[in-house]
Amino acid sequence: KQEVTQIPAALSVPEGENLVLNCSFTDSAIYNLQWFRQDPGKGLTSLLLIQSSQREQTSGRLNASLDKSSGRSTLYIAASQPGDSATYLCAVRRSGANSKLTFGKGITLSVRP
Amino acid sequence: GAGVSQTPSNKVTEKGKYVELRCDPISGHTALYWYRQSLGQGPEFLIYFQGTGAADDSGLPNDRFFAVRPEGSVSTLKIQRTERGDSAVYLCASSMGLDNEQFFGPGTRLTVL
Numbered sequence: 001k002q003e004v005t006q007i008p009a010a011l012s013v014p015e016g017e018n019l020v021l022n023c024s025f026t027d028s029a030i031y032n033l034q035w036f037r038q039d040p041g042k043g044l045t046s047l048l049l050i051q052s053s054q055r056e057q058t059s060g061r062l063n064a065s066l067d068k069s070s071g072r073s074t075l076y077i078a079a080s081q082p083g084d085s086a087t088y089l090c091a092v093r094r095s096g097a098n099s100k101l102t103f104g105k106g107i108t109l110s111v112r113p
Numbered sequence: 114g115a116g117v118s119q120t121p122s123n124k125v126t127e128k129g130k131y132v133e134l135r136c137d138p139i140s141g142h143t144a145l146y147w148y149r150q151s152l153g154q155g156p157e158f159l160i161y162f163q164g165t166g167a168a169d170d171s172g173l174p175n176d177r178f179f180a181v182r183p184e185g186s187v188s189t190l191k192i193q194r195t196e197r198g199d200s201a202v203y204l205c206a207s208s209m210g211l212d213n214e215q216f217f218g219p220g221t222r223l224t225v226l
Contacts, residue, residue, distance in 0.1 A: 043204060044217040089155055098169055099144065099211040103155030
């Protein structure tokens with residue numbers, strides 16, 4: 001059974017800092033990995049999707065990397081801003097026909113002005 | 114274009130009652146997913162549809178839960194004899210196909226008193 005872990009559960013940083021959020025998964029037979037952002041009381045916003053054949057994806061100040069063999073992904077946020085404060089979740093989709101996502105519990109990020 | 118929509122946004126019911134939660138996917142998306150998110154947890158998979166048929170319902174917790182998608186678009190998640198433990202945010206997602214990025218709705222917050 002696939003398990004996804006995100007540590008730490010919460011992180012507080014000063015504005016302007018570059019930061020890395022970690023995600024690990026136990027079964028390396030994945031099809032893709034998605035990073036999501038969730039604001040309090042809201043749904044999930046997809047940030048980046050990395051296919052299993054890719055090593056990284058970039059969107060603006062965000063960069064996500066994937067090391068499938070070691071079961072790890074990182075989300076790098078450059079020059080953090082207070083508006084980046086939210087919960088960040090990673091989710092993996094297993095290889096094969098089943099397209100359901102398995103999520104971590106998320107990392108709640110607070111960027112202090 | 115319009116994203117995934119879910120109604121109602123909030124539902125409060127009493128233990129033992131029946132509830133229906135509705136999901137309108139993005140137009141043209143053939144795959145539709147239901148997840149459940151408890152406080153402080155990541156979303157957990159319930160069921161997904163490819164077209165009108167349930168491709169995988171292995172995440173439904175018991176036979177009080179049922180979902181339909183009769184015309185391959187709108188889906189309804191039905192919960193019979195609700196219990197306090199059913200209280201959670203129910204999230205719906207859709208994708209163009211099983212291999213594509215999943216887009217989430219804002220969720221329905223269900224509270225069972």
